[in-house]
Amino acid sequence: MFSGSARSKTGAFAVSQSLDPPLLAARDLALTVRGEPLLRNVDLDIHAARRLMILGANGAGKSLLLRCLHGLTRRTGGGVYWRGRPMDRAARRAQAMVFQRPVMLRRSVLSNLLFALGAAGVRKSERRARAQEALEQARLEHLARRPARLLSGGEQQRLALARALACRPEILFLDEPTASLDPAATLAVEQLISAAHSDGVAIVMVTHEAGQARRLGDDIVFLHRGAVAEAGRAAHCLSAPSSAPLQAWLEGRLYLEETRLSAEKR
Numbered sequence: 621m622f623s624g625s626a627r628s629k630t631g632a633f634a635v636s637q638s639l640d641p642p643l644l645a646a647r648d649l650a651l652t653v654r655g656e657p658l659l660r661n662v663d664l665d666i667h668a669a670r671r672l673m674i675l676g677a678n679g680a681g682k683s684l685l686l687r688c689l690h691g692l693t694r695r696t697g698g699g700v701y702w703r704g705r706p707m708d709r710a711a712r713r714a715q716a717m718v719f720q721r722p723v724m725l726r727r728s729v730l731s732n733l734l735f736a737l738g739a740a741g742v743r744k745s746e747r748r749a750r751a752q753e754a755l756e757q758a759r760l761e762h763l764a765r766r767p768a769r770l771l772s773g774g775e776q777q778r779l780a781l782a783r784a785l786a787c788r789p790e791i792l793f794l795d796e797p798t799a800s801l802d803p804a805a806t807l808a809v810e811q812l813i814s815a816a817h818s819d820g821v822a823i824v825m826v827t828h829e830a831g832q833a834r835r836l837g838d839d840i841v842f843l844h845r846g847a848v849a850e851a852g853r854a855a856h857c858l859s860a861p862s863s864a865p866l867q868a869w870l871e872g873r874l875y876l877e878e879t880r881l882s883a884e885k886r
């Protein structure tokens with residue numbers, strides 16, 4: 621996705637020099653709520669079948685960015701483009717999102733899948749086969765008849781992912797999909813994400829774990845106070861970060877602007 625990142629006049633990072641048209645692009649994206657800039661100058665390109673990890677401290681704006689990219693939260697400035705055109709309903713149908721706390725319908729695991737497929741416009745005759753395939757992929761066949769709300773956190777997360785993937789999106793947004801999961805459940809979710817990527821699905825994922833970003837990411841965007849502080853190849857940025865906020869984050873330090881300023885004055 622990125623062939624380098626350079627700071628533009630606005631302070632944002634120019635992150636796209638690929639010749640392929642991006643699947644999804646944000647240009648100077650901004651979100652201001654009651655006078656408070658929550659996202660600013662965000663430029664990014666997401667190419668087909670790439671995996672972008674969005675990183676940043678609590679409150680940096682990661683979830684809001686995902687929501688703006690997917691069109692769930694209306695941005696107040698800039699643009700979001702799908703294959704070079706403003707997003708429309710058809711574009712939204714080619715996307716899926718999994719939230720940190722999955723929302724399960726008050727019905728069985730299988731019905732949750734069938735309902736999602738119906739909502740995605742899949743023909744009734746195809747829904748059962750697709751749901752079955754999704755259950756097998758997520759290794760949830762044995763729980764097909766169980767009320768979804770009775771599943772454990774890890775099982776619900778796998779169902780949420782299976783439900784999203786059953787709709788065969790071109791891009792999948794994931795907001796901390798393994799937060800609060802144990803190592804085995806984390807591995808299961810990571811395997812589902814990797815399988816989706818192997819099938820050509822572009823992944824845009826928020827994570828707090830550098831190890832996970834290294835394992836799953838081709839590219840990263842590091843957000844600091846609503847703006848992109850650093851962007852580029854995951855392997856490079858995570859081993860040789862060039863921005864102070866990402867350096868601090870990787871070292872597990874709280875990055876305080878004031879600390880930097882007082883250090884510079886000395």
Ligand SMILES: Nc1ncnc2c1ncn2[C@@H]1O[C@H](COP(=O)(O)OP(=O)(O)OP(=O)(O)O)[C@@H](O)[C@H]1O
Pocket residue numbers: 653658676677678679680681682683684685
């Ligand atoms: N609807 C809203 N109105 C006003 N402020 C909001 C709204 N939604 C989020 N915020 C604020 O925007 C900032 C960024 O929120 P966001 O949820 O994107 O953070 P985050 O990077 O996902 O953090 P975390 O790692 O804790 O999930 C926070 O300070 C939050 O309080």
Ligand SMILES: [Mg+2]
Pocket residue numbers: 682683684795
């Ligand atoms: Mg969040």
